[in-house]
Amino acid sequence: MSFFDEENTGQDNMNLPDENEDFVEQIKKRKREGIEIPLKENTQGMKNSTYLEYVKLFHNALPELDFEEIDISTTFLGKSFSAPLIIDSMTGGTDEAFLINKRLGQVAEKYGLGMGLGSQRAGLKSEKLVESYSIARDVAPNAFLIANIGGAQLSEGLSTSDILKIIKMIDANALAIHLNPLQELIQPEGEPRFKGILKKIAILANDIEIPIIVKEVGSGISADVALRLESSGIKSINVAGSGGTSWAGIEKIRADQQNEHIKSRLGELFWDWGIPTALSILLVSKSVRMPIIASGGLRNGLEIAKCLILGSDLCAMAFPFLKKASQSEEELERFTKLILTEIKSTMFLLGAGNIKSLKNTRYILTDKLASVIGNYE
Numbered sequence: 519m520s521f522f523d524e525e526n527t528g529q530d531n532m533n534l535p536d537e538n539e540d541f542v543e544q545i546k547k548r549k550r551e552g553i554e555i556p557l558k559e560n561t562q563g564m565k566n567s568t569y570l571e572y573v574k575l576f577h578n579a580l581p582e583l584d585f586e587e588i589d590i591s592t593t594f595l596g597k598s599f600s601a602p603l604i605i606d607s608m609t610g611g612t613d614e615a616f617l618i619n620k621r622l623g624q625v626a627e628k629y630g631l632g633m634g635l636g637s638q639r640a641g642l643k644s645e646k647l648v649e650s651y652s653i654a655r656d657v658a659p660n661a662f663l664i665a666n667i668g669g670a671q672l673s674e675g676l677s678t679s680d681i682l683k684i685i686k687m688i689d690a691n692a693l694a695i696h697l698n699p700l701q702e703l704i705q706p707e708g709e710p711r712f713k714g715i716l717k718k719i720a721i722l723a724n725d726i727e728i729p730i731i732v733k734e735v736g737s738g739i740s741a742d743v744a745l746r747l748e749s750s751g752i753k754s755i756n757v758a759g760s761g762g763t764s765w766a767g768i769e770k771i772r773a774d775q776q777n778e779h780i781k782s783r784l785g786e787l788f789w790d791w792g793i794p795t796a797l798s799i800l801l802v803s804k805s806v807r808m809p810i811i812a813s814g815g816l817r818n819g820l821e822i823a824k825c826l827i828l829g830s831d832l833c834a835m836a837f838p839f840l841k842k843a844s845q846s847e848e849e850l851e852r853f854t855k856l857i858l859t860e861i862k863s864t865m866f867l868l869g870a871g872n873i874k875s876l877k878n879t880r881y882i883l884t885d886k887l888a889s890v891i892g893n894y895e
């Protein structure tokens with residue numbers, strides 16, 4: 519039985535009638551499709567990659583380390599993490615999301631990871647959807663939890679008091695604002711309006727007490743965008759580059775289902791659009807002075823180690839965690855342990871006893887990544 523065939527996955531009272539019922543039902547449907555489609559269809563990058571395969575590391579035959587003494591703990595924005603890993607922002611707002619966030623929260627708490635919630639607009643629209651987000655804090659009282667809202671919604675006029683509500687909803691340690699112009703462009707109900715967004719981010723950075731992280735959702739951040747974001751007073755950038763989940767791909771499939779011909783064609787054209795994750799980390803980390811989160815197509819601990827070596831401070835994965843969380847708690851935990859062991863194993867083979875030493879490891883860039891960086895001005 520697939521995850522989406524399970525009955526009674528969430529809370530009964532999430533199905534009660536609501537004032538703006540139609541609108542809420544629409545959001546719930548979209549949220550449901552947003553996890554169902556990537557789980558059932560291939561919505562990963564097709565012709566692109568993260569470019570992490572062009573980062574070469576040097577084997578250390580004299581590590582002078584015992585495997586068990588390797589320390590993968592780190593700090594980020596003043597908070598301790600047991601591992602340099604975040605479960606990237608994904609979901610909320612449906613019964614399925616309630617269960618996913620519960621499982622992800624449990625793992626974040628147990629393994630000392632960070633966790634991002636999905637866009638919380640649904641929770642603002644209906645009180646009954648709040649617990650599909652707040653469940654994460656219920657099961658993860660000590661984890662670094664990241665609230666989430668779209669830049670497009672901010673641009674449209676979401677108020678500071680709305681933002682304070684979503685922060686309170688999960689007692690968040692940080693707020694992520696996602697920039698997703700490609701997704702808004704392809705999405706049948708998309709709102710591709712980002713005028714005035716940087717100013718709104720700057721006002722918010724001034725108004726709220728917790729740090730703001732600005733993230734992409736799979737198309738990467740350029741050096742220029744990073745510099746403009748730095749001027750707004752935000753505290754971290756999650757590059758979320760291309761090579762992993764393609765939101766153009768997910769929205770193309772939704773557009774097909776709704777017979778939206780032009781949106782479907784756009785989704786096809788821009789399926790692989792974006793800055794590959796490895797390139798985005800290099801561009802952003804060399805341009806701004808703030809901690810960087812790497813994400814977008816990271817699928818194992820070796821790739822995570824490479825991102826840290828390239829200049830990121832933490833790494834995040836979305837789709838792999840969704841896949842395992844939709845299977846079972848056991849699968850999710852087994853996967854988490856594997857990833858942490860892979861990070862540690864890479865560090866052992868590089869002779870790096872802790873994250874600081876890992877970040878000082880030598881590397882070379884090859885092939886396409888070397889030539890893009892070589893030609894970059």
Ligand SMILES: Cc1cc2nc3c(=O)[nH]c(=O)nc-3n(C[C@H](O)[C@H](O)[C@H](O)COP(=O)(O)O)c2cc1C
Nearest residue numbers: 606607608636637696735758762763814815836837
């Ligand atoms: C099912 C799903 C839902 C997502 N929803 C959100 C969201 O609500 N807000 C957000 O900032 N990013 C969202 N993302 C983007 C991820 O946080 C991440 O940036 C992106 O998927 C790249 O990581 P990946 O290749 O490991 O999936 C979502 C990703 C997935 C797979």
